[in-house]
Amino acid sequence: MSDEEGFPKQLLEQSIPERIAYFKNYTMAHPKLLSASQKLMLTVEEPAATSLMFLFGPTGVGKTTLLRRMRHHRAKTGKLYAKAETYIT
Numbered sequence: 001m002s003d004e005e006g007f008p009k010q011l012l013e014q015s016i017p018e019r020i021a022y023f024k025n026y027t028m029a030h031p032k033l034l035s036a037s038q039k040l041m042l043t044v045e046e047p048a049a050t051s052l053m054f055l056f057g058p059t060g061v062g063k064t065t066l067l068r069r070m071r072h073h074r075a076k077t078g079k080l081y082a083k084a085e086t087y088i089t
Contacts, residue, residue, distance in 0.1 A: 033062045037069050044070065 011022055043053060055063050 027065075030062070033066060036062070037066055040066060040070055041073060044074070 007022070007026075011019055014022070040053075040055070055066065057063055
């Protein structure tokens with residue numbers, strides 16, 4: 001493992017709860033999530049008469065992460081976003 005890969009080496013000197021917190025908070029962008037994020041942003045930015053969008057998929061695939069990423073991007077660029085409703089069936 002090179003110095004640029006993996007976790008920070010100083011993490012090994014931290015307490016066990018700090019190590020666990022590091023990995024619980026660690027996220028890695030999956031190529032499919034990045035692609036879906038780009039497609040969603042394009043649809044939101046240039047809706048082509050779309051007024052309603054559905055985002056669905058199995059548990060744990062990144063739907064909420066994708067929505068958070070979109071909201072963060074829109075807020076960072078000073079653009080408003082529509083309210084999102086979450087329904088679990």
